[in-house]
Amino acid sequence: MESEKKIVGRCPKCGGNIIKTCKGYRCENNIGDNPSCSVVINGILGNRKMSDEEISELLSNRRIMLDGFMSKEGKAFPTVLELTDNGEVLMQSVIGKCPHCGGDIRVGSRAFNCSNFNSPTDKCEFSIWRNIGGHQLTLTEAQEICGNGITSAELEMFRDDGSIYRKRLGLSPDKLQVVKI
Template identity: 75%
Template sequence: MTMTTEKKIIGRCPFCGGNVVKTCKGYRCENNMGEHPSCVLNINAILGNRKMADNEIAELLTNRSVLLDGFTSKEGKAFPTVLELADDGNINMQAVIGKCPHCGGEIRVGSRAFNCSNYGNQESPCSFAIWRNIGGHQVTLAEAKELCEKGITSNELEMYREDGSVYRKRLGVSPDKLQIVKI
């Protein structure tokens, strides 16, 4: 009787196309194992003092980036960030997602909004922000980047009224480039 080894496949490796499997220490491409590994993909299960979920790793493998909350600094301060899978297999934490449409500052990931880095600037403060929840819709990383780059979302997004009824609108940057409006 032969023993078969069952492996939990999380997704496809974006570098070599191999299966990415869950291991005791994290997630690894099947071609990153053995004596002569041919792939660099090896992701720790804990990043930024936060345990990664299988579905988050699957999204990272597919999109090469994922916006997540719940990371903790060495000082114990919680923060959200964008994890990016670099071409060398490293995972980079990226707080900046784009350029502010109003002042040209950096748009950074915040716990409740994507905020301009010039918010606290004494000489020329900027109040531009993209709330992460607009009308019951959780704004995605791709949508926030699209608003920064193009000034409008390409698709209508599902939102909800106070009475629970559903409606669809695109999001856009207001003419004065200070806020996000439903179009």
């Protein structure tokens, strides 16, 4: 008799179901004595417990930006998890190229920052706040600003009195500021 299992998404390697186990997540074809797949995803990544919903998003989008990972020194950091075709999970803090200087843009806890921020020769202060007008920028929106110079859609933002307005976010002409357009 087939026992009940919780399916959280599709295996990136073989297309089988990824199911929840006591230790994390595993491809249904990676169970038993002669498994045809090797995919296992740990339930704890970067000292952070993953929720079923986060694993589902990682499996369907192949990437997810999350806060609350913990370094060996006990310092919290955000990063982007990337799922490879082989089912490996990589941590990638670089989300794109700086539109101002071409350096790497990394996700930080409060902003996406240019990696040349501390450069003695090519100092660059470009950054994108992760919260603008009460809107939490998604990874895709930050990448659109860096890559296209503007978000593809208007974003819902909030005034002091709570009233809602919708604007795109884009680059100022000098490509140093993020402005509402």
